[in-house]
């Protein structure tokens with residue numbers, strides 16, 4: 055496994071609107087992207103940028119709110135009504151190679167690589183095999199960073 059940049063931390067929320075207000079007013083975030091629907095995952099998504107070095111973007115916060123009846127995070131919100139940390143996402147140079155490596159290590163990979171919120175291929179690995187943390191693996195966007 056070739057560990058890359060920590061791309062984002064996923065935070066589940068019952069209200070993206072309320073979470074945006076929190077990051078803006080309490081945490082001082084100045085770069086908050088427009089929310090959008092990601093129906094394939096049953097979530098509404100909003101990225102909040104944190105600053106990196108020398109004016110670059112740092113790790114993002116990915117706010118995710120349930121969308122529709124079959125949301126991937128319905129159970130999480132039921133267990134955590136106020137929301138909370140849901141997953142962490144690391145970049146890798148080659149998504150298919152990373153998936154093969156996790157499978158070879160006996161990790162429970164959840165499904166085939168699919169297009170994620172950044173428009174690049176992602177997959178998730180079950181928290182039971184990942185030190186208790188639901189882990190998203192994402193191919194580094196071409197030309198990024």
Ligand code: CO
Pocket residue numbers: 062064116141143171190
């Ligand atoms: Co994510």
